[in-house]
Amino acid sequence: xxxxxxxxxxxxxxxxxxxxxxxxxxxxxxxxxxxxxxxxxxxxxxxxxxxxxxxxxxxxxxxxxxxxxxxxxxxxxxxxxxxxxxxxxxxxxxxxxxxxxxxxxxxxxxxxxxxxxxxxxxxxxxxxxxxxxxxxxxxxxxxxxxxxxxxxxxxxxxxxxxxxxxxxxxxxxxxxxxxxxxxxxxxxxxxxxxxxxxxxxxxxxxxxxxxxxxxxxxxxxxxxxxxxxxxxxxxxxxxxxxxxxxxxxxxxxxxxxxxxxxxxxxxxxxxxxxxxxxxxxxxxxxxxxxxxxxxxxxxxxxxxxxxxxxxxxxxxxxxxxxxxxxxxxxxxxxxxxxxxxxxxxxxxxxxxxxxxxxxxxxxxxxxxxxxxxxxxxxxxxxxxxxxx
Numbered sequence: 001x002x003x004x005x006x007x008x009x010x011x012x013x014x015x016x017x018x019x020x021x022x023x024x025x026x027x028x029x030x031x032x033x034x035x036x037x038x039x040x041x042x043x044x045x046x047x048x049x050x051x052x053x054x055x056x057x058x059x060x061x062x063x064x065x066x067x068x069x070x071x072x073x074x075x076x077x078x079x080x081x082x083x084x085x086x087x088x089x090x091x092x093x094x095x096x097x098x099x100x101x102x103x104x105x106x107x108x109x110x111x112x113x114x115x116x117x118x119x120x121x122x123x124x125x126x127x128x129x130x131x132x133x134x135x136x137x138x139x140x141x142x143x144x145x146x147x148x149x150x151x152x153x154x155x156x157x158x159x160x161x162x163x164x165x166x167x168x169x170x171x172x173x174x175x176x177x178x179x180x181x182x183x184x185x186x187x188x189x190x191x192x193x194x195x196x197x198x199x200x201x202x203x204x205x206x207x208x209x210x211x212x213x214x215x216x217x218x219x220x221x222x223x224x225x226x227x228x229x230x231x232x233x234x235x236x237x238x239x240x241x242x243x244x245x246x247x248x249x250x251x252x253x254x255x256x257x258x259x260x261x262x263x264x265x266x267x268x269x270x271x272x273x274x275x276x277x278x279x280x281x282x283x284x285x286x287x288x289x290x291x292x293x294x295x296x297x298x299x300x301x302x303x304x305x306x307x308x309x310x311x312x313x314x315x316x317x318x319x320x321x322x323x324x325x326x327x328x329x330x331x332x333x334x335x336x337x338x339x340x341x342x343x344x345x346x347x348x349x350x351x352x353x354x355x356x357x358x359x360x361x362x363x364x365x366x367x368x369x370x371x372x373x374x375x376x377x378x379x380x381x382x383x384x385x386x387x388x
Contacts, residue, residue, distance in 0.1 A: 244285025
């Protein structure tokens with residue numbers, strides 16, 4: 001066994017560090033600069049090369065350096081100064097080699113580390129976003145703001161692909177804005193650059209959809225629908241454009257007996273006369289919304305108001321109208337069963353008995369009134385003609 005500072009079997013000059021008054025002085029290093037040396041014994045090397053191992057047994061080498069068992073001291077120094085430390089080389093006990101005797105030897109090494117030039121702090125990486133942008137709508141104002149992790153002023157540009165026609169990218173604020181002119185899928189790459197040269201890019205795709213539009217068919221085609229109590233109503237609405245499934249809703253009051261179905265149609269049979277104002281809305285899967293304000297006027301059910309007409313006189317002109325209530329104009333009236341007084345005929349479009357009666361008497365006439373919705377009212381009308 002060899003104590004620190006002694007030599008054993010002539011193993012004393014450990015390259016590459018020359019002796020200096022009892023210490024082995026190694027080449028100097030510099031902070032921040034990679035350093036590497038390999039210790040080895042030049043006098044009476046190990047009996048079998050590769051069997052020796054190297055270990056630090058006291059104190060420590062310069063901060064940032066480590067010793068491998070093959071004798072290599074390496075790393076990047078991080079602290080200036082002079083460092084002294086003890087290294088031990090160990091020879092194993094190998095039967096039949098070196099007389100089968102284990103041995104060690106130790107030496108003290110000194111390494112001076114000079115202060116290197118200050119290392120400029122690394123600047124943070126520029127990262128821009130977002131990862132995706134929301135879809136747009138043809139002819140509708142659009143805005144999407146690019147984001148960045150650093151507040152430094154940036155120059156923004158499109159370096160690949162194209163924006164939809166009608167949209168531009170703000171070169172100083174990174175805001176995509178305008179009104180897209182055409183439907184489609186547009187892929188492009190945005191780049192942001194800081195004055196010191198740092199930059200980042202983001203590949204994006206912007207989907208532009210057709211506008212969501214509501215239209216009507218049937219009774220609601222003119223936005224004002226007329227119907228009457230008890231008559232079947234069909235006021236279908238339909239949507240075009242947008243994206244995905246549609247969701248329908250109504251604000252305001254539908255007439256009792258009518259309801260808005262999941263496909264946008266309004267149907268049923270009104271139960272109460274009145275004027276009802278409401279707005280139908282449709283929303284697509286990307287939150288576009290279109291509205292359709294409308295009004296439904298519900299009339300009372302059609303009926304004949306009077307069944308006994310004002311009497312007439314023989315030889316005098318007579319004009320008597322079949323009066324009705326409710327229903328939806330225009331109406332037509334027809335005589336289902338007569339006969340009529342002589343000299344009187346019936347105007348079915350006007351619903352009037354007209355003429356000059358020539359004979360006195362009482363006539364019971366069965367009439368039917370039909371309105372524009374097909375509602376019918378039937379009654380027996382009594383017409384009396386008196387003598388002069």
